[in-house]
Amino acid sequence: MSERGLDRDGTIAREGTLGRVPAAFVPAVEAARIHIAETFDNARLHSACIYGSIPRGTATPGVSDLDLQLALHHEPSDADRADATAIEAALDRVLPQIDGVGILLTSTRVLLSDLERHDAGFFIACLCTPLLGDDLAERLPRYRPTTLLARETNGDLALALQRWRTRAAEAATDSDRRILCRLVARRIVRTGFTLIMPRWGGWTSDLNESAELFGRYYPGRIDQMRIAAATGRTPSADPDVLGMLINDLGPWLAAEYTVVHGEKAPRP
Template identity: 25%
Template structure:
């Protein structure tokens, strides 16, 4: 494949040879960036307290528990980062059990100040192992998570290279999600955290449209944006997104709405 190198005049933009092949090994297989040894010591107490909570509340239902995201990668920031857990269940939680879980989690977190909140990704055992979900659940466990409790289902799946089936599975309903964000910006006053989530989701969504071409699997949002900018070097929209992503000032809801609307128009033209 032809290699191309771009260099932006901005100080923060570095040379990048395309395809970048970020996040893959010498044979092109995706590298799992998470691991027990990566978890920072300051996050271990709250992590294992939440794992113990899940075991206590749902002893019979919980099959296995996995960490992913910044805590699993060892990149979490105290007081700012979320704790992201994938939980495999033998049967669904009832509404009452879901309510109980959220309440118990809130009470537990009162004793810790290292994480902002816990996000539970709940999945059923039979769905995870279903053949039609190998590029979604199978990929996710094998390449994005580390098992903390129970039987590690990741061992049921082979290593993968970047491919369209994975990107499509993880990026499904992307336009609908961004359109929903646009409506929320029009109707609600969003928190600073929610506004940054919108910004990151747009970046991630575009990256998943080009990562197969780039032969890469980057989990870093800043790196995602850098790769995007090298594939679309003349697109002003991504310079605006970059400025908003790195700004220390609170993100203006009105400005973000303009960017989201511009993004939707741009994305529609790419299809």
């Protein structure tokens, strides 16, 4: 893999492996594997992956969360979601080294669909590390840092901003605001990076690196993006920080993204 997150052929390399999982998190990954296998039988579960800082090898005990993606043979049901929530709670309760568990549920039909080829498909092929079952990446293409990839991964920031403003208005506690602030900050930094990704010609998921690379092309916004990167790692309950993200940096970024890459294909 090159310094820019690419394989020798210029395609984006899968960024995580189970071999990179820090020692402190190995028991958490194994516990996740056991809980998922015991809860979701083969009739429901096609495969499970882990993604985020743990398989990238950059997780910090007590700070990092455990992120999982389950690919189901059918569309997720209420029963599937209830089972996933139960696994989240069980793992979070007994694993002090993690700060929260998140499980995504998606059908293989959606993950392999043409509409999701450069969004959910890219996520599975390049950002997820196989944990259980067959690797769906084998049924997906190799990806390059193109405008098409930029548009389909993050070309819907304007829609997200609408949802975040509603959630911000409804946030009643500092905990609510921190959770939202972390979500917003991470998405904005990643959108800032994919805005400049085709020009830079590589891939990274590191928040600090993403912010600094963005700043090479948009120096006038680098200070705000650095705040976003810091907030993505250590979320703030300060309403001024959240306000800057969703009312200033976010709208500017969404507009610039549309000019440079266009809007993401509409989803049902």
